[in-house]
Amino acid sequence: MIEHDFPEDFTPIAAELQRLPYLSPSRGFADRVISRIDRLHPAAALAPVATGRHLELQQGGHSPLRRRSPGVVRVAATAVAGVALVTVAAFMFIGIDILTAILAAGASQYALVIAAVGTEAGALVLGAEAIGYLQAGAIEAVALYLTLAVGLLGSYAGIRTAASIAKRKAA
Amino acid sequence: MPTKSYTDVSDQQIVLFAQAGREDAYRELIRRYERPVYSLIYRMVRDNETAEDLAQETFIKVLNHIDRYRPEFKFSSWLFKIANNITIDHLRRRQLDTISIEGSPDAVTGESMRATAVTVKSGGESPLEELESRELGAAIEAAIARLRPEYRACIILRHVEDYSYDEIAEIVKLPLGTVKTYIHRARQELREHLEGLK
Numbered sequence: 001m002i003e004h005d006f007p008e009d010f011t012p013i014a015a016e017l018q019r020l021p022y023l024s025p026s027r028g029f030a031d032r033v034i035s036r037i038d039r040l041h042p043a044a045a046l047a048p049v050a051t052g053r054h055l056e057l058q059q060g061g062h063s064p065l066r067r068r069s070p071g072v073v074r075v076a077a078t079a080v081a082g083v084a085l086v087t088v089a090a091f092m093f094i095g096i097d098i099l100t101a102i103l104a105a106g107a108s109q110y111a112l113v114i115a116a117v118g119t120e121a122g123a124l125v126l127g128a129e130a131i132g133y134l135q136a137g138a139i140e141a142v143a144l145y146l147t148l149a150v151g152l153l154g155s156y157a158g159i160r161t162a163a164s165i166a167k168r169k170a171a
Numbered sequence: 172m173p174t175k176s177y178t179d180v181s182d183q184q185i186v187l188f189a190q191a192g193r194e195d196a197y198r199e200l201i202r203r204y205e206r207p208v209y210s211l212i213y214r215m216v217r218d219n220e221t222a223e224d225l226a227q228e229t230f231i232k233v234l235n236h237i238d239r240y241r242p243e244f245k246f247s248s249w250l251f252k253i254a255n256n257i258t259i260d261h262l263r264r265r266q267l268d269t270i271s272i273e274g275s276p277d278a279v280t281g282e283s284m285r286a287t288a289v290t291v292k293s294g295g296e297s298p299l300e301e302l303e304s305r306e307l308g309a310a311i312e313a314a315i316a317r318l319r320p321e322y323r324a325c326i327i328l329r330h331v332e333d334y335s336y337d338e339i340a341e342i343v344k345l346p347l348g349t350v351k352t353y354i355h356r357a358r359q360e361l362r363e364h365l366e367g368l369k
Contacts, residue, residue, distance in 0.1 A: 006358055009362065010358050010361075010362060012307075013311065013361055013362065013365060014330055016308060016311050017311060017330035017331055018330060018331065019308070020210075020214075020308065020311065020331055021210075022207060022209075022210045023206065023209055023210045023213050024205070024206050024209065025205055025206075025209045025222075025223050025226055025227075026219075026223060029201070029205055029209075029223070029226070029227065030198055030201040030205065032227060033197075033201055033227055033230040033234065034194065034197060034198065034201070036227075036231045036235075037197060037231065037234050037235055038235055039192060039235070040192070040194050040197065
């Protein structure tokens with residue numbers, strides 16, 4: 001009860017004000033509010049770690065930011081890595097001419113140009129000798145492809161480790 | 172996550188659970204304050220639909236920014252502050268300075284006029300007392316509706332929600348002296364409007 005700081009003739013009105021009833025919003029009010037709370041988004045609710053990150057992002061006083069789900073990123077990365085490995089395998093076990101044939105099927109008029117440019121670019125990066133191995137399909141080419149694949153995966157793992165260390169330090 | 176019982180848990184503690192992402196904590200905060208917040212807003216705008224929209228907007232804003240809550244303040248003060256800001260902004264947009272007891276100016280149909288007309292509770296007294304109480308209650312609702320919106324918020328926060336002058340000043344973001352003046356004038360106007368009733 002608040003202290004009595006009004007004149008006596010206001011007392012009945014003050015008493016009546018205190019008796020004013022609370023009014024209720026319509027049914028389902030809470031559900032409608034909850035459905036619009038960003039941080040209770042089902043994806044965030046199922047993944048406590050992701051929810052924590054979401055909370056951190058809002059600390060700056062800005063509107064809630066929508067993070068891309070880590071699951072989606074993981075699937076996309078896996079898909080890219082898978083396609084890369086399949087391509088490498090195609091190079092290794094079937095031969096460079098298959099790739100050229102695929103390119104030719106898609107864009108026959110540019111296939112030769114693409115192959116020529118690819119060869120030139122490859123020679124510039126890997127050296128003419130390595131390109132020779134690749135085109136010949138020799139055992140050295142297999143070793144080269146394996147080295148490239150290991151290097152690719154190693155780099156990817158290195159970047160992920162660095163990112164996770166940086167994230168932990170930032171937290 | 173299992174649902175927790177929040178019966179004897181303080182607002183501050185529930186906010187901590189909400190900040191950790193617990194839906195039941197959000198629901199508990201809504202359960203505790205949906206009626207006070209909706210009542211305050213309704214008595215300022217006098218339209219069910221508008222009051223519900225504004226109350227919903229208030230909770231969404233507060234709960235989406237729950238991590239900004241500072242525990243040194245009462246959670247309810249922060250909530251009422253947001254509710255008051257949202258409502259005053261709405262009233263300024265609509266320029267609803269005076270409101271009729273027969274219904275809100277927001278109401279356009281006969282049905283919505285009836286829905287927005289002042290209604291009062293039955294207090295469980297004798298029929299005569301109940302009638303008098305209903306009359307006085309309705310008259311008070313009508314008298315509140317005739318106050319300026321700023322006065323309405325202050326008088327409701329003071330006499331319905333039991334807030335101190337300092338807390339009201341914090342909620343409505345006005346100097347303490349202005350709040351005291353508003354409440355003094357609101358009381359005077361209420362007395363004038365209700366003169367001869369009791």
